[in-house]
Amino acid sequence: MVKISDVARHAGVSPSTVSYVLSGKRSISEQTRRRVLDSVRTLGYRPHAGARALASSRSNVIALVVPLRSGIHVPVVMQMAIAAVTTARTHDHDVLLLTQDEGVDGLERVAGTALVDAIIVMDVELHDVRLPVLRSLGRPSVLIGFPADATGLTCIDLDFEAAGAACAEHLADLGHREIALVGAPPAVYERGTGFAERTKTGFQRAAAERGVRAVVRPCDPQDARSTATGLLRDHPDLTGVVVHNEPATEPLLTAFRAAGRRIPDDLSVIAIAPDDLAERLGLTSIAIPADEVGAQAVTLLMAKLDGQEVPASTLLPPRLVVRSSTPPLP
């Protein structure tokens, strides 16, 4: 293994000079710089990560905690992870993969051993047990998703309120006068805050602003059929539906069709769902911008590592992709 003293000898300088050339933390004459860099190249020098971490108390590694539970959409997670790794690399950092099931211990371990400098947690829950730990860990962190109480933490996610509003506005623009939002299962709403609630708020506000009648229904995926028929019974003039409930999306479409509504002829549909699902079903949709979330999470984390102040919450603007399920009304 070639070490910094080898480079120093080869370049005719001291090890500390080599270090300063490489880190740029002190001014070095152009001539010395060049000589050192030449030696680095010809010797193929690579600083030892452990030694560097020990001396500088910076490992240049961040932890990424990925979720395991079944409700989540794997491609979205993967996309975020890849984006995170790619972005981390542009900041000269690497990514350590942790699974949800390591839980609190995992966080304490990687932070406590100084294996990582900072942490990204995906898929935080409303009352996540990891929150107090993250707050007291003494290392920067970024959460993907919003817990009930995010004080002292940095969070990022899609702006679900804007997403709800965008859906309502799109339908209003097309001429719909009565629209519905079919949301998460009742249990999710009962738990209080969260992305489900936000979508609803945005949807209702935008509809009100446009003078469009708006109804909101929760929906258990297994009750898709009854939700659909109930909705159509109570609101026979309904012409537009927003579905924010990934597993229920396909069943709902089936149920609407079974109830005699052609899509999109009789009923326009927008999904708030991963792009591949919407793509496959040909639905106008708002996707989770996974790449952007992953990349931004890392960017925020890097800023925090640099000691900068960052906004406590980052809401990414929704992007509505129009597909065949929301044509203009005749």
Add this chain to the structure above:
Amino acid sequence: MVKISDVARHAGVSPSTVSYVLSGKRSISEQTRRRVLDSVRTLGYRPHAGARALASSRSNVIALVVPLRSGIHVPVVMQMAIAAVTTARTHDHDVLLLTQDEGVDGLERVAGTALVDAIIVMDVELHDVRLPVLRSLGRPSVLIGFPADATGLTCIDLDFEAAGAACAEHLADLGHREIALVGAPPAVYERGTGFAERTKTGFQRAAAERGVRAVVRPCDPQDARSTATGLLRDHPDLTGVVVHNEPATEPLLTAFRAAGRRIPDDLSVIAIAPDDLAERLGLTSIAIPADEVGAQAVTLLMAKLDGQEVPASTLLPPRLVVRSSTPPLP
């Protein structure tokens, strides 16, 4: 930060004794052991990863290179990755996530800086440019998938030959007398060796042993329709089909139906494909055992890190899951 000398002082021993208690590399009296472990616990000591790596030249981290190209099935990759992390943890190791596009440089970087002790590469190609690097890196590695020339490397994957055979046998058991394998696109076969070829070999061998007529066709996903009609025209007595071509699976089913064959009444179908696809389509199938592949890859790597000899190639036995697409013949 509490360090080993703090523990030593608290326990009334020397730092080296603490180290030996923790590593178990020298015998320590039960009494001292207990005292040290108590101190460790009450002080909440965690060894500094960087210091440990520097002193022991072992980082206890392995790299996992995940593929990016579009052909791959994301949930399978994710499942392997999770299994790898979980298994690595049982061996007291962590996993660093690398993306394919870091390529050769990435491997040289993480190995050269001693950031990782060993490497797992997923989705190796037949003539992967990373192979020579892996061979010369001086660190253990395990490949998931088989390149054309695997000398000096450790590989693991599903046993596609056995999978092909299992499909043929299952159909033979059910009473089929003429069966077909619809495989990868022609280009894949032309490239020579690889999993496509192996499946074919196993399929043909088993069919021959059972006295069943067997035909093999490559298939481009966009030519699914013509492949299906051509197959049925040339072999009107065909009653069983094995599809080993993930993207073409659904189009092929559609094409068979369009050609007037009911599934499974007129035509039994087996897929060699990810479980979720087969599940969704209700097809009897052989899945890629992602969990097992990921876990075993890590186990092999750990054995190599321990200096043990491991088999150059590990072929995981296929498991055929019977669903509704292959009922017994009347």
Add this chain to the structure above:
DNA sequence: TTCGGCAGTCGAAGCGCTTCGACGGCGGGA
């Protein structure tokens, strides 16, 4: 009784890097 050997412990020497303080030389202001 003597002594070899082993179990249990310690001290010290690194592992390879960063960083702090110091120092020589040189340019510019007084």
Add this chain to the structure above:
DNA sequence: TCCCGCCGTCGAAGCGCTTCGACTGCCGAA
């Protein structure tokens, strides 16, 4: 002309851990 201060470089002191050799008792064999 003198001195201050800055630029560029060096030496040395760690960062926290592992590990090697050495030392001390103590037991059992001779």
